[in-house]
Amino acid sequence: MGVVDSVEKKAVMEAYSYVCKDPENNLTKILDVLEKFDVSGSVTKQAETFRRVMEDKDSNWRKLILSFFTDVDDGIRDKILENIIVNGTLLGSKTQNAARKKYGCNVPWTILMDPTSACNLHCTGCWAAEYGNKLNLTYDEMNSIVKQGKELGVYVYLFSGGEPTVRKDDLIRLCDEHPDCEFQPFTNGTLIDEKFADEILRVKNFFPAISVEGDEAATDSRRGKGTFARAMNAMKLLKERKIPFGVSNCYTSANYKSIGSEEYFDQMVSWGAKYAWFFTYIPVGLDAVPDLIAKPDQRKYMYDRLREFRKSKPLLTIDFWNDGEYINGCIAGGRYFLHINANGDFEPCGFIHYADHNLHKDTLLSALQGPMFMAYHNGQPFNDNMLRPCPLLDNPQALRKMVDESGAKSTDVAAPEDVHELTSKTEEAAKDWAEVADPLWARDGGAIRKAREEAAAKAGKKPRQNPR
Ligand code: SF4
Known part of the structure; x- marks a missing residue:
């Protein structure tokens, strides 16, 4: 951690100590500090909403946040702030952005x-169980x-x-x-x-x-x-x-x-x-x-x-398929996350079992720069409609193309699955969903963009750009 980073971290942790003294009244103060150091824009986007919520005594979000000061162990709450918000987001996103630029991935x-x-259980239809116990x-x-x-x-x-x-x-x-x-x-x-x-x-x-x-x-x-x-x-x-x-x-x-x-x-x-x-x-x-x-x-x-x-x-609810609007579509292939299976294969996502790198011989960075992850990087978002984010479930042609062109192999150790066979199972569902999702996005998408722009303008910042 550099000198500037340690100053930022210290400032946030001091503001947090102040919040802990009287969460009900002091909670929004931490935002002033977080926003001050927010170069990536990841805090600013949420700040306005957060302030509004904390001022509304009946808000469910206010209730949830305050519950962290009554129902959660102090040390665990400290770690959540320090590790997820400060290290992972405020400081981590700077390093992530620099690495994105430097390595082009x-x-x-x-x-x-x-x-x-x-696994100690054997659930019906569990994809993980198919990997066997070895x-x-x-x-x-x-x-x-x-x-x-x-x-x-x-x-x-x-x-x-x-x-x-x-x-x-x-x-x-x-x-x-x-x-x-x-x-x-x-x-x-x-x-x-x-x-x-x-x-x-x-x-x-x-x-x-x-x-x-x-x-x-x-x-x-x-x-x-x-x-x-x-x-x-x-x-x-x-x-x-x-x-x-x-x-x-x-x-x-x-x-x-x-x-x-x-x-x-x-x-x-x-x-x-x-x-x-x-x-x-x-x-x-x-x-x-x-x-x-x-x-x-x-x-x-x-x-x-x-x-x-x-x-x-x-x-707090997170809908893995229907929340693409908040994060500009698919987050896989290292854009926000990636998956490493128990065989060491670097897969774009827990649901996409194709890979061209393995940790037994490759580094994390080389996997990010490999053909399959670069196909994700170059293809994201896979659809202009953020309610149709997925290259498997919503845009099966995109997954076929990425696997075919990258030469990635099926990593399903139980039974390798050809990408054409896999995507044939989602083709119809994708078409059917498009008919519902397109009018839905036409109705809701504009409002979401507008709200994002207004929040950023109010905070005097540019609307947040998600990483590609
Ligand atoms: S590949 Fe599909 S399931 Fe995986 S993160 Fe992208 S949209 Fe979600």
């Missing part, structure tokens, strides 16, 4: 790794990726799998080794016991997202009997220790109604979740069931429900 904000393909990244390999990532300004690391907590000792070791980074596993929660929860509380920089499928019946029918109860127990153990956590949901044509219901949103809040991920079913793998892809009206239902509940529920 995408540089991510976060990296998703699969420590193992092993693959693992060694501790040294994961540690090396974090070290290489930090050189490029990456301070946030996610884990999927397999079940990442099968390797809980190594994950905790990584947290100890890199206290300046934040780690978040997508976990079924069943391996979170008293001892592990105590360790999470000790390290402070581990922020789990627990996967459920909606209610108990839906979760147990896909993940096995008793899984829901074990996930609830994990949430209880975390909540007791004031460890914040999220919920990870996968919506399909079969369960979208229950996952998009108000009761379910209220339930997640009552469990103590601070945030929720929403993924949709992607028919990856030879045994995939294309019928489970959410139909256009079902995907729109989720689009509408999430936007509706964002106005009323104290829960």
